[in-house]
Amino acid sequence: MIRLRGIQERALKELVDGMDSYSVFSLQMPTGSGKTLIGLMFRYSYGYRVLASVRTRNQLMPYVRDSVKFFSSIPSIHLNKGRVCLHMSTEDTELIRCSSCPNRLITVSALPDIAEKARSLLVRAVRETGINDPYVLVERLWSGKDPSTAVCPYQLFNFLDGSMLVCTYPFLIYPYLRVHLIRYRPEVLIVDEAHNLEDSFKTAWRSITYDAIARAREELREYESATGDPADEAHELLNLVESWFLGVSRRYGHVEEKVIRTEEYPEVVTDRGYGSLLEAYSSVVGRVVRYKKSRYRRRRVRFFNYRVLAFLDLLSKVYRGDEDLVLVLDKGRAELRRYRLRSLFSQLFGPFEGSKVILMSGTMPSKNYLVRVWGVPSEELKVIDLGTRFGRFRCRFEHGVSSKYEYRGDGMYSKYSSLVEKVYSGAAKSVLAVAPSYEFAREVGRRL
Numbered sequence: 001m002i003r004l005r006g007i008q009e010r011a012l013k014e015l016v017d018g019m020d021s022y023s024v025f026s027l028q029m030p031t032g033s034g035k036t037l038i039g040l041m042f043r044y045s046y047g048y049r050v051l052a053s054v055r056t057r058n059q060l061m062p063y064v065r066d067s068v069k070f071f072s073s074i075p076s077i078h079l080n081k082g083r084v085c086l087h088m089s090t091e092d093t094e095l096i097r098c099s100s101c102p103n104r105l106i107t108v109s110a111l112p113d114i115a116e117k118a119r120s121l122l123v124r125a126v127r128e129t130g131i132n133d134p135y136v137l138v139e140r141l142w143s144g145k146d147p148s149t150a151v152c153p154y155q156l157f158n159f160l161d162g163s164m165l166v167c168t169y170p171f172l173i174y175p176y177l178r179v180h181l182i183r184y185r186p187e188v189l190i191v192d193e194a195h196n197l198e199d200s201f202k203t204a205w206r207s208i209t210y211d212a213i214a215r216a217r218e219e220l221r222e223y224e225s226a227t228g229d230p231a232d233e234a235h236e237l238l239n240l241v242e243s244w245f246l247g248v249s250r251r252y253g254h255v256e257e258k259v260i261r262t263e264e265y266p267e268v269v270t271d272r273g274y275g276s277l278l279e280a281y282s283s284v285v286g287r288v289v290r291y292k293k294s295r296y297r298r299r300r301v302r303f304f305n306y307r308v309l310a311f312l313d314l315l316s317k318v319y320r321g322d323e324d325l326v327l328v329l330d331k332g333r334a335e336l337r338r339y340r341l342r343s344l345f346s347q348l349f350g351p352f353e354g355s356k357v358i359l360m361s362g363t364m365p366s367k368n369y370l371v372r373v374w375g376v377p378s379e380e381l382k383v384i385d386l387g388t389r390f391g392r393f394r395c396r397f398e399h400g401v402s403s404k405y406e407y408r409g410d411g412m413y414s415k416y417s418s419l420v421e422k423v424y425s426g427a428a429k430s431v432l433a434v435a436p437s438y439e440f441a442r443e444v445g446r447r448l
């Protein structure tokens with residue numbers, strides 16, 4: 001019997017009571033008050049089919065630790081294939097195709113016994129070693145195994161528990177990685193530390209740099225000399241991409257986060273003949289990928305031409321209006337990112353139709369923000385606010401002051417110092433004022 005803390009009981013009751021009437025929950029609970037256990041209770045005590053998503057690899061560990069500690073079990077974990085595959089180590093995870101892999105067959109044909117055995121083995125390993133990091137567990141348990149006959153860790157970790165799956169944000173966010181999770185059809189989808197969702201939502205889907213184009217050209221040369229297969233059209237396309245990239249960089253310089261409007265998109269998308277060139281390039285890239293997969297078997301490998309192709313494909317979709325992304329120049333890198341936060345909720349959770357979504361954090365945004373900025377439907381949203389670790393704060397906006405560089409000067413420093421005095425005179429306790437630089441703090445301080 002698990003003894004929950006009072007705050008955990010309240011949170012669970014509010015969530016479970018709201019399941020029939022609401023489909024989205026915003027759970028605000030102080031940091032360290034045991035939100036992970038609440039997520040696990042939905043699976044192990046209430047029998048829901050749960051998907052829990054965390055931001056980083058480190059945040060997977062509490063799910064492993066608490067399920068072993070409280071339920072003597074271990075959830076399924078959607079590992080990064082590119083890190084645990086027995087045949088390839090790569091950041092281009094989507095290029096690892098499992099359907100005809102013999103290790104997949106070995107694993108699937110040994111189910112469900114092998115999942116049962118793996119669960120006990122992993123529970124024991126976590127208890128005895130205190131290691132909660134699934135990637136370290138894979139390294140330890142698979143070290144020295146013959147890759148031609150071994151069970152696949154990626155597949156096995158996905159089958160550990162049929163009703164509880166944990167993954168990191170990228171698998172929830174990137175369309176080319178999330179298919180597996182959508183097919184999983186969770187009844188309850190938990191987003192842990194959900195205040196981070198906004199930043200992750202806006203990270204680049206695909207990007208390109210000058211260096212990546214140069215490496216793609218080297219990769220083509222290596223392919224040509226190893227296979228004797230000429231790749232003239234691919235070189236032609238890379239020349240086009242390179243001159244586009246240089247043109248854009250020249251036009252905007254080494255800027256930070258410059259959003260380029262669709263009508264300013266470079267000629268690479270609109271160039272006549274580009275479509276057929278891209279098609280020819282795509283077929284060369286397919287051959288280059290096959291060549292590298294067999295040449296660099298069981299070694300770390302990167303696919304530069306594939307990255308260029310993926311970027312160009314997506315750029316064309318954005319240009320045609322098929323994808324709601326923007327092209328952003330950021331310190332020498334051209335990126336395609338989501339930009340409009342208003343569609344955050346529908347884009348991320350729309351495909352999980354019928355799932356109850358629980359957004360939880362120690363610092364959840366307000367209801368107003370979730371509805372008006374993230375686009376959460378207000379009639380479906382239940383807010384459960386169980387406080388923060390540091391109590392409640394009142395937030396006040398002052399429109400008349402700014403620390404923006406061009407506004408700095410005598411007048412603005414004086415305005416700042418009178419504001420600090422006003423806040424100080426009305427404060428019950430001490431005041432912490434944070435300045436953007438030493439100089440700014442000195443100038444304001446001098447006028448106090």
Ligand code: SF4
Binds near residue numbers: 086088102
């Ligand atoms: S089944 Fe496993 S070993 Fe085979 S390709 Fe997929 S991840 Fe790699």
